Amino acid sequence: MARILITSAIPYINGIKHLGNLVGSQLPADLYARYMRGRGHEVMFICATDEHGTPAELAAAKAGKPVEDYCAEMHEVQKEIAAGFRLSFDHFGRSSSARNHRLTQHFAGALAENGFIEEVVERQFFSVADNRFLPDRYIEGTCPNCGYDKARGDQCENCTKQLDPTDLIDPRSAISGSTELELRETKHLYLRQRALKDEIEAWIDSKTDWPVLTTSIAKKWLHDGEGLQDRGITRDLKWGVPVRKGSEPWPGMEGKVFYVWFDAPIEYIAGTAEWADANGKADADWERWWRTDRGAEDVRYVQFMGKDNVPFHTLSFPATIMGSREPWKLVDYIKSFNYLNYDGGQFSTSQGRGVFMDQALSILPADYWRWWLLSHAPENSDSEFTWENFQSSVNKDLADVLGNLVSRVTKFCRSKFGETVPAGGSPGEREHQLVAELQQQLAAYETCMEAMEVRKAAAELRALWVAGNEYLQSAAPWTVVKTDPEQAQAMIRLALNLIRLYAVISRPFIPDAAASMMASLGCEDWSWPADVGRALEVLPPGHGFTTPEVLFRKITDEERAEWQTRFSGVRT
Template sequence: MNPDFSKNILRRMYKMSKVLITSALPYINGIPHLGHMVGCLLPSDVYARYMRMMGNDVLYIVGTDEHGTTSEVGALKAGMDVQSYCDMNHKRHYNTYKDFGLSFDCFGRTSSEQNKEMTYHIFEQLDKNGFIEERTIKQVYSVDDKMFLADRYITGTCPHCGYDKARGDQCENCTKVLEPTDLIDAKSTISGSKNLEVRETKHLFLNLPKIEPILQQWLKTKEAFWPEVAYSIAQKWLKEGLQARCITRDLKWGFPVNKEGFEDKVFYVWFDAPIGYIGITKQWSDEKPDERNWKDWWYDAKDVRHVEFMAKDNVPYHSITFPATLLGTKEPWTQVDYLKGVSYLTFEGGKFSKSENRGVFAEDAIKEFEADYWRYWLMSNIPEGSDTSFTFDLFASVINKDLNGVLGNFVSRVLKMTSSKIGNTVPEGGQFGELEQKLIENLQLGIKNYFKYMNELEFRKAFAELRAIWVEGNNYISEAEPWTVIKEDQAKAAMILRTCINLIRIFAILSAPIMPKTAEKMLAKLGLGVDDIPSLKDFDVKKEIDFIKAGQPFEVGDMLFERILPERVEELKTKYGSKK
């Protein structure tokens, strides 16, 4: 794999005018924790915001994954019917993501009529093309629960690696795909019962081996520029040999199968859920049919680049199963161009667990700190190569050093100094000198690198460059010493402070994809709004450094970020199970 070729392709991708961005769809039955947020939702939002600021036509699709036993069991425990349960949780997800600042164009549902229509069409095409086959299989039935158990509601020991908490569909430890009957010492996760029987039942299968030749050809086109975590997982699956996958289930909650003799079955959640990206786009299209057409993005679409975001456990389905599903229709569907696979975020080195009160979940996170605190920490520590552990000590350290210390302190220092020494309007006078030219050169290089890494979806490197840009502002004011210069040369001091005020605007613009609310606050201090944010496509530091002219009023206001004190850290550790 040639990394330089990969980066060149990505740079060309960002220049495309139409960018389709999808995030793995979170399950309806629970609110995501911080690991889920950084695994797909936050990076997709940051990239969508950045692509818009680059002048692209962006369609950003998110939604809830609603079918399957997960929903049935959740509704049963809540004492609700499944539809009402999903309606309630869909609203919870929507509100939580809005609180986190996600800027999706449509937040849809896989249970929608639009997705049903798409699922039926794609299934019919696969069936017509000979990629669907009928099989009688043995499936696990829980005598005590009085139901067939979905794969994920059966746990046991993985026959391949010995992991004792493997699910019936996949082992999280070795990532091998499993059938429930493969598990050793299996039990129901609903009741804990081991009183399980294997019963025969007739189901439909997607014949992946038959599609494999065209899938391999398609996947070869991705080798040069998919990230290693995504491409290696896809290749591992192919190397081990693809197996036909069952796409129907003996459940009530789901889309009834549109094939004679199988009307009492529903489609497996992993069949209709990825199709949900298309279904949700049609939901968006149907809201304004005179202005929007889902086919412009998904069917025989021209000049569209599709970027997907997901945690690494979702990669097999999005790099193999879903592409094979679309290829099997023999229709011109938009396929993924770039698959951003993300490793896991752990909590203090272990798993997040709501039942054990261990870890921070999105709903609770917003109650503790504003969204931008979390957005910055999570994205600057995104587990791109290997797993990353969240700790409150590290969280406080990053917030205090980067946001409160570097960015927040610069903004407060500049505005307070200008207000106390000159007044609450941008000062007039002075000309740029050698120090300002050096500042511009350093900013040009830093911003060039920041854009480069954002275009290449290397978020950790991008955020390191952004922080370095903020540091340039602090270095400049420390070296320029306007508090000393003003005693002898008021015009020069005015120029220094005016330059620093323009730096606040530049920092706000560059930070907007990551910390949108903070960017708004910074601009508001300068009497500006989000409408004053320019396109990044032709961003010119030489022009932007002198954008705000003398006489513009500003306000000092509050500090942008609060410092997180040691006692608060200890309180949070106790509250969220760090000390367990």
């Protein structure tokens, strides 16, 4: 049995995520976690909300709430929606937790001690009226490029030009509108990534099995332009982890916080510590996942994220860990994703375009979405959600192929032999052939799941369902029963067992349907089928079952058209 640590990129606290966010990190991470648990491995699956930074402050201000309250509320909202999608986190933490404060300060202290932190004095806009330094997004003014008068300090929304706050004409505070801005000196901490470059590069070069997407992004940041740069890790904000050197104050850094991207990945570790706290465990229980001097040397650590997150996970976070010169676990494998587009355009949180997680669950259960999203995951290129494709995939794969098999077999059995596994007959040539075929297909499915080839795994799983259907089609127990009822019983006994096997192997994709299949069969044996032949004998003759409700319903053309219209506009 292996020990597998799995983290999903932690979603920003502000707002509810859209399906593109979900399929790029949390959902495939959940698939992998469920599969590995199903195979009997010990899994620790951690996610959290990413609560610091300017967007959180701005969203709280917009909602008219103190930022602490806003984050606490949004954390609960996100947690509930994650549960609705059946994301099986061992813990869903908060980057604002006391654990993360302490660990972040600890890492900063260790980095400073080892000479990997540089203190740099910069000039930055200070708003006299607001009595604070203003980060980029808090400054507005006229764009020097297009003349748009609401350009932000980091970018002009109108012409998309990237800006520095000092580029703006007539800059003003986005908080108060005050134009009384002064360029004042302020001190910031920089993580000396350049000093760690060779070490980071050698480590990345050793990861020969990583997806091309992951490695190519890392290499680009290492080599493009001037190469890997040192990174500012502090901000003049109020909301965040206060800058301290371990448990000591940091002279000259009073009133400042760490940059959100410095503390966010540390939350993977802190989240595991939060898990221990929440479950009455000792420190040793979370440290065995993270400290290679305390048992984590045999842990396999896999991260899931969208491609925009890759630089932080291949360079900055490893730099933090390596530079601490402490025995923390480094990631073993980074599974990254391209983007999911929406119906001819892009999902957009700022414009409210696309389907958001709460909306999705309000129209259909989680499994429908999980199946479509995972079977169309944007792995090797961007992919696109269209309502036609969604409808056809649900109706064909889930309703016609899997759902129909379950309902045909159980209903036929009920009407001919009653609601118990029939005892007659014995498997013949056709059944042996099916077992051999399934055994091969199962191996292919497992290979894809181990390799995190999500789309291929979905295709293999579907092929396993199709094989069962084809068997039934050609065996035709409904015809055979008229001439050889014993033989028909053997076929149906096998088919009922096939439903159980499907429940077990489909569970990572469609956990609710798997659970109801298993419940109808009155069975709790979730053991992974090592030997298909034996797995198809788990339900013995005489075992009772109940005929299930419809497993998956079809999406009608009217519904599809209605949803398409409903979600075409902007979320209000």
